Amino acid sequence: MKLALTTFVASVLALATLSAHPPQSSVGLALFDEVWSIVNDSYYDPTFGGLSWTAVRDDLRPKAAAARTEDDARAVVVEMLARLKRSHFALLASGGSADDEMVLKGEANVGADVRVAGGEIVVTHVSPLGGSSTKGLAPGQRIVSIDGRSMAPRPGELPLMTWRRVNAAMHGWTGSIASVVVRNVDGNTLTLPVPRVAPAGELVQFSNLPPIRVNVEQRAFKTPAGRSVGVIGFNIWMAQIAAPVERAIDAFRSADGLIFDLRGNPGGLALMINSIAGHILDTPDTMGTMRTRQVPQLKFVVNPRRSTMDGRSVSPFAGPVAVIVDELSASATECFAGGLQDLGRVRVFGRTSMGQALPASTKRLANGDVLEYAIGDFVTSKGRSLEGAGVVPDEAQPLSIAALAAGRDQSIEAALAWIDRSRPTIK
Amino acid sequence: MRKILRLASVVAVALVMSRMVSAQGDLPKASDLLAKSVAAMGGADAVKAIKSIRVRGTFEMPAQGASGTIEIVQARPAQFRTTISIQGFGTIESGSDGKIAWSLDPVTGPALLVGKALTDAVSDAQFDAPLYGPEFVKEATTLAKTTFADKAAYKLKVVTTFGSETTMYLDAATYMPLGSEKVEESPMGAMPTTTTLGDYKKFGALLQPTSMVQSAMGFSQNVRITSYEYDVVPASAFELPAAIKALIK
Numbered sequence: 001m002k003l004a005l006t007t008f009v010a011s012v013l014a015l016a017t018l019s020a021h022p023p024q025s026s027v028g029l030a031l032f033d034e035v036w037s038i039v040n041d042s043y044y045d046p047t048f049g050g051l052s053w054t055a056v057r058d059d060l061r062p063k064a065a066a067a068r069t070e071d072d073a074r075a076v077v078v079e080m081l082a083r084l085k086r087s088h089f090a091l092l093a094s095g096g097s098a099d100d101e102m103v104l105k106g107e108a109n110v111g112a113d114v115r116v117a118g119g120e121i122v123v124t125h126v127s128p129l130g131g132s133s134t135k136g137l138a139p140g141q142r143i144v145s146i147d148g149r150s151m152a153p154r155p156g157e158l159p160l161m162t163w164r165r166v167n168a169a170m171h172g173w174t175g176s177i178a179s180v181v182v183r184n185v186d187g188n189t190l191t192l193p194v195p196r197v198a199p200a201g202e203l204v205q206f207s208n209l210p211p212i213r214v215n216v217e218q219r220a221f222k223t224p225a226g227r228s229v230g231v232i233g234f235n236i237w238m239a240q241i242a243a244p245v246e247r248a249i250d251a252f253r254s255a256d257g258l259i260f261d262l263r264g265n266p267g268g269l270a271l272m273i274n275s276i277a278g279h280i281l282d283t284p285d286t287m288g289t290m291r292t293r294q295v296p297q298l299k300f301v302v303n304p305r306r307s308t309m310d311g312r313s314v315s316p317f318a319g320p321v322a323v324i325v326d327e328l329s330a331s332a333t334e335c336f337a338g339g340l341q342d343l344g345r346v347r348v349f350g351r352t353s354m355g356q357a358l359p360a361s362t363k364r365l366a367n368g369d370v371l372e373y374a375i376g377d378f379v380t381s382k383g384r385s386l387e388g389a390g391v392v393p394d395e396a397q398p399l400s401i402a403a404l405a406a407g408r409d410q411s412i413e414a415a416l417a418w419i420d421r422s423r424p425t426i427k
Numbered sequence: 428m429r430k431i432l433r434l435a436s437v438v439a440v441a442l443v444m445s446r447m448v449s450a451q452g453d454l455p456k457a458s459d460l461l462a463k464s465v466a467a468m469g470g471a472d473a474v475k476a477i478k479s480i481r482v483r484g485t486f487e488m489p490a491q492g493a494s495g496t497i498e499i500v501q502a503r504p505a506q507f508r509t510t511i512s513i514q515g516f517g518t519i520e521s522g523s524d525g526k527i528a529w530s531l532d533p534v535t536g537p538a539l540l541v542g543k544a545l546t547d548a549v550s551d552a553q554f555d556a557p558l559y560g561p562e563f564v565k566e567a568t569t570l571a572k573t574t575f576a577d578k579a580a581y582k583l584k585v586v587t588t589f590g591s592e593t594t595m596y597l598d599a600a601t602y603m604p605l606g607s608e609k610v611e612e613s614p615m616g617a618m619p620t621t622t623t624l625g626d627y628k629k630f631g632a633l634l635q636p637t638s639m640v641q642s643a644m645g646f647s648q649n650v651r652i653t654s655y656e657y658d659v660v661p662a663s664a665f666e667l668p669a670a671i672k673a674l675i676k
Contacts, residue, residue, distance in 0.1 A: 041645070042645055204515050205514070205515045206514070206515030206516055207491050207492045207493050207515070208491060239515075239516050239517045239532075239534055240517075240533070242517075242533040242534070242536070271534040271535060271615075272533075272534045274534075274535060275533075275534055275535050275536040278536060284614070292644055292645075293645065294619070294643075294644045294645055295616070295618060295644055297616060298615045298616050298618070299614070299615050299616050300615070301614045301615065303535050303538050303614070305536055305537075306673070306674055307537050307670045307671070307672075307673035307674050308670065308673070309537070309669070309670045310669055310670075311669030311670060311672055311673045312673060313673045313674075361646070362491060362492070363490045363491065364489075364490055364491075364492055370492075375644075375645065
C-alpha cells in the first residue's frame with residue numbers, strides 16, 4: 001500500500017502544460033480565495049522567490065470582489081497566478097473556454113504539425129496516417145488561413161498562443177472539411193479542402209486532464225554510413241506509452257543508435273522519465289531532484305530495465321542515444337532530455353524547449369473548475385533548473401522552410417550524423 | 428498478516444514483548460495498550476486461526492480525479508501482494524515473500540526493492556507481525572496521551588527488529604487504532620506519510636477498519652474496504668509476475 005501511495009502520488013506530478021482558458025461560470029471571491037490558499041499552502045518555495053503572496057491577495061481580492069461577471073472573476077484569478085511568473089499554473093473552466101478561438105471543436109484534425117517561426121505558421125510535418133486527406137498539405141508550406149480566418153500572428157501575441165489558436169482551427173469533428181489556404185515556397189497560394197480525420201492512438205482519460213490520445217510511433221532509419229537507427233516518438237508521457245515504448249526498444253535493441261523524437265511533446269506523468277530512461281541506462285542514476293513544501297528533496301532515479309514484461313532478461317540499450325526537442329517540448333519531456341543530457345547519456349538536437357518544467361498537480365475546485373498548480377521545482381543532477389531556460393540542444397537546428405520544403409528533417413539528419421561519429425558505448 | 432493488519436493499522440497481540448516501556452510514568456505501558464487493542468479487535472486466538480486473508484475495496488483521490496480498485500492478499504508465513512487498478516493509469520502491483528520484495532507499475536516498470544524499502548516491505552510481509560512477539564518488536568514505547576483524528580489517543584512508538592519505526596495512535600476509549608505516522612521509503616526518497624483509520628466493522632471474528640485515508644506531500648488518497656475474507660487465498664495468488672521473475676538471478 002505504501003508503494004502505491006508513493007508511486008501514485010509521484011505519478012500525478014508534472015502533468016502536461018495545460019492551456020489556461022478564461023473561465024465561464026460564477027465563482028466570485030470563493031474561487032479567488034480557494035486558489036490563493038492552495039497556492040499558499042503548496043508552492044514549493046515558501047518565500048515565493050521574494051514575491052509577497054499576501055500582498056498579491058490584498059491587491060487583487062478587491063478586484064475579484066468587484067467582478068461583475070463570472071469570467072471577470074476568473075480573469076482576476078488568472079492574473080493572480082500570472083504574478084508568480086512560473087509555468088504550470090492554469091485555471092481550466094468547468095464549462096470550457098470562453099475564448100472560442102482556443103476551443104478544440106473535436107479531436108479530428110487536418111493531420112499536420114505546425115510551428116510559429118518568423119511571423120508565419122509553418123507546416124513542419126504531415127502525418128502519413130492522414131493519407132489522401134492531407135494530400136496537398138506539405139512541410140514548408142505557410143498556413144495563411146483556415147476556414148476563412150486568418151492565422152497570422154497578431155501584434156503582441158505570444159508564439160505559443162498563436163500556435164494554440166492555429167491548432168484549434170485545425171481541429172474539428174471527424175469528416176468535417178477544413179478550407180486551408182497555404183502559401184508554397186514559390187509564393188503561390190493554394191486553397192486546399194482538407195478532411196479532418198481522427199488521430200491515431202489510445203484515448204485516455206486520467207485524473208482531471210481532458211481526454212488525451214496517446215500515440216507511440218517507431219521508425220527505422222539508416223545513417224549516411226549505413227548504420228541502423230531506431231526512432232521512437234510519443235506525444236505525451238502517460239502510463240499507456242510504457243508497453244509500446246518497450247516494444248519499440250525491443251525492436252531496436254540491436255540497432256547502432258536510438259533517437260527519441262520528442263518534438264511537440266508537452267509532458268505528462270513525471271515519474272515515467274525514470275522508467276523510459278531505464279531502457280538506456282544500466283545504473284540507477286539520479287536524473288534530477290525536486291523539492292516540495294512538504295519534502296525537501298525527492299529524487300528522479302532511473303530504474304534500469306533488465307526484464308521485459310513478458311519475462312525476458314535484457315540489458316538496457318548501450319549505444320548512442322539522441323533526443324530531439326523543440327519549442328513545444330515541455331515539462332516531463334524537458335526533465336527527461338535535460339536530466340539525461342546532464343548525465344552525459346544523450347546528445348540533444350533540435351531547438352530549445354519551452355522552459356516549463358515544474359512538477360505540478362491538478363485539483364478540482366469547489367465550483368468544478370480545475371486548477372493546475374506547480375508543487376515543486378526540478379533541477380538536474382548538475383543543479384540546473386530548466387524552468388524558464390529550457391533544454392538547450394547540444395546541436396541546434398533552426399527551423400528552415402527551405403529544408404522542410406525539400407523534404408528534409410534537419411534534426412533527424414544531425415542526429416544520424418552524430419550516431420555515425422559516435423562509438424556505440426554507454427557513458 | 429502484518430501487511431494487511433498494519434495497513435489496517437490493527438495493532439495486534441502483545442505477546443511477550445521484547446521491550447515495552449513507557450516514556451512517562453503516568454502513561455499506560457505500551458504492552459498493556461497493545462494487548463487491549465488486540466483484545467478489542469477480537470483477540471489473539473482469532474488472529475492465529477487465520478492462514479490467509481484477502482481484502483478488497485476501492486481507491487480514490489477525489490481532488491485529483493483518480494479512482495480505482497484495490498486488492499490485498501496475504502498468507503503465512505510472509506507473503507503478500509497488493510494490486511491497485513486505477514482508471515486511465517493502469518495497475519500498480521507490489522509484493523514480497525519475506526525475503527525479496529518487488530514492485531511493478533506502468534510508470535516505474537519492474538523493480539526489486541532494495542535498502543530500507545526492502546526492509547520495510549519484508550517487515551510488513553510477516554503474517555504474525557501483529558502479534559508483536561520478540562522476534563518482531565525491538566521496542567514499543569508509550570509517548571503521550573494526545574489527540575488524533577479528533578479523538579483522544581495514546582501515541583506509541585514501535586520499532587521492529589527489522590529496523591522499521593512507526594508512530595501509532597490508539598483510541599484512548601476503545602484501544603482500536605486510529606492511525607499511524609511513518610516515513611515511507613521509496614526510490615525517490617523518504618516521504619512522511621500519515622494514515623487515518625475508521626469505520627470499524629466486524630468481519631468474521633475480527634473488528635476491521637473499512638475506511639483509510641493516507642496523506643503524503645499534501646495529497647490524500649481514500650481507501651474504502653468492502654470485504655475481508657479469511658482463508659480463501661490460493662497459492663497461485665502469490666506467483667511472481669514474469670517481469671519480476673526475470674529480475675531474480
